[in-house]
Amino acid sequence: MFSIAFAQGNGGAAPANTPPQAIRTGVVDMYVLMRAHPKLNADMKELRDRQQLIVNQLMAAEKVLMEDAKTMQGSGYKPGTDEFNQVNDALEKRAAALSTDKNKAQRELGLQDIKIKYAAFKSIRDEIQAVSVASGFAVVVDVRGTDPDLDDLSNAEMEVGQTVVWNAPSVNMTTAIVNRLNQKFQQFPAAAKVDNGKVVFLNTNQNEGGGSGPSIPQQPAPGARQQQPVAQPGSGNVGRQ
Numbered sequence: 001m002f003s004i005a006f007a008q009g010n011g012g013a014a015p016a017n018t019p020p021q022a023i024r025t026g027v028v029d030m031y032v033l034m035r036a037h038p039k040l041n042a043d044m045k046e047l048r049d050r051q052q053l054i055v056n057q058l059m060a061a062e063k064v065l066m067e068d069a070k071t072m073q074g075s076g077y078k079p080g081t082d083e084f085n086q087v088n089d090a091l092e093k094r095a096a097a098l099s100t101d102k103n104k105a106q107r108e109l110g111l112q113d114i115k116i117k118y119a120a121f122k123s124i125r126d127e128i129q130a131v132s133v134a135s136g137f138a139v140v141v142d143v144r145g146t147d148p149d150l151d152d153l154s155n156a157e158m159e160v161g162q163t164v165v166w167n168a169p170s171v172n173m174t175t176a177i178v179n180r181l182n183q184k185f186q187q188f189p190a191a192a193k194v195d196n197g198k199v200v201f202l203n204t205n206q207n208e209g210g211g212s213g214p215s216i217p218q219q220p221a222p223g224a225r226q227q228q229p230v231a232q233p234g235s236g237n238v239g240r241q
Contacts, residue, residue, distance in 0.1 A: 023138045023139055024135075024136050024137050024138055024139075024171075025137065025138070025139045025140070025141065025171065026131075026132055026135065026137035026139070026140045026141075026171045026172070026173050027140065027141055027142070027143040027164060027167045027171055027172050027173070027174075028128060028140060028141075028142060028143070028172070028173055028174050028177060029142070029143060029144060029172075029174045030121075030124070030142045031144060032174055032178070032192075032199050033124050033174060033177055033178065033181070034117070034120060034121070034124070035191065035192065035201060036178045036181060036191050036192035036199060036201070037120045037123070037124065037181055037185070037191065038181060038182060038185040038186075038188035038189060038190055038191050039120065039123070039185045039188050040116065040117065040120035040191075041188070041189070041191040042188045042189070043116045043119075043120075044113075044116060047109065047112055047113060047116060050109070051109055051216075054105050054109070054216065055216060058098065058101060058102055058105070058216065061098055061101075062098060065091065065094055065095060065098060068091060068094075069091055072087050072088070072091065075087070102216050105216050106215070106216040109216070123181070123184070123185075124177065124181070127177050127180045127181060127184070128140050128173070128177060130180070131173050131176050131177065131180070132173075135173070137171070137173075140173075141163065141164055142164075143162060143163075143164040143167060143172070144162055174199065175194045175197060175198070175199060178192055178193075178194055178199050179194055189202075190202060
């Protein structure tokens with residue numbers, strides 16, 4: 001009677017000495033899954049192509065600006081005159097505008113990079129959830145499933161610092177997620193396949209699964225730091241005497 005009353009008094013909860021129910025935990029290698037994502041690879045290739053186009057356009061504009069700066073040097077304008085200041089001010093404004101365009105492109109490409117990778121992450125998470133529900137996993141954690149390159153100390157440190165030190169192969173669903181991604185995004189070229197229980201990356205794979213976003217060169221073009229006075233493209237630094 002006491003035990004029944006105790007249970008009723010606690011809303012029907014089990015006695016405190018009842019062993020907790022075990023939580024089944026699965027693992028995935030998110031680094032592998034990001035690299036193996038077909039759409040992520042296609043989107044990142046498109047972003048890199050766009051980046052290269054922008055870089056080429058900015059470099060062409062910078063080259064024209066440098067040629068105009070050299071023309072100014074040989075024009076015979078005397079520093080301090082109205083003619084010199086007018087031409088020099090125009091070069092300075094163009095250099096500042098070019099620097100602004102570089103910074104704007106860097107921000108836009110970086111934001112697009114983050115959006116692409118986050119969309120890929122969400123699609124991977126959806127597949128993990130589907131497999132977990134079917135397999136009875138209540139928790140899924142990230143684990144680096146490949147051996148590190150011991151010649152690269154950063155990789156070795158990352159391996160040693162993992163939260164999951166060991167897991168049974170039966171709880172690793174990485175290969176199952178790769179197969180599901182290939183099926184879901186079959187309109188894109190496969191970046192990886194599963195062969196004999198292992199993930200094999202294909203030649204179409206150009207994605208490294210993360211890292212920093214696209215970068216726009218910020219340094220002045222070669223020859224920008226020439227004899228003063230001359231506008232320095234991208235720096236906004238103009239000599240004025």
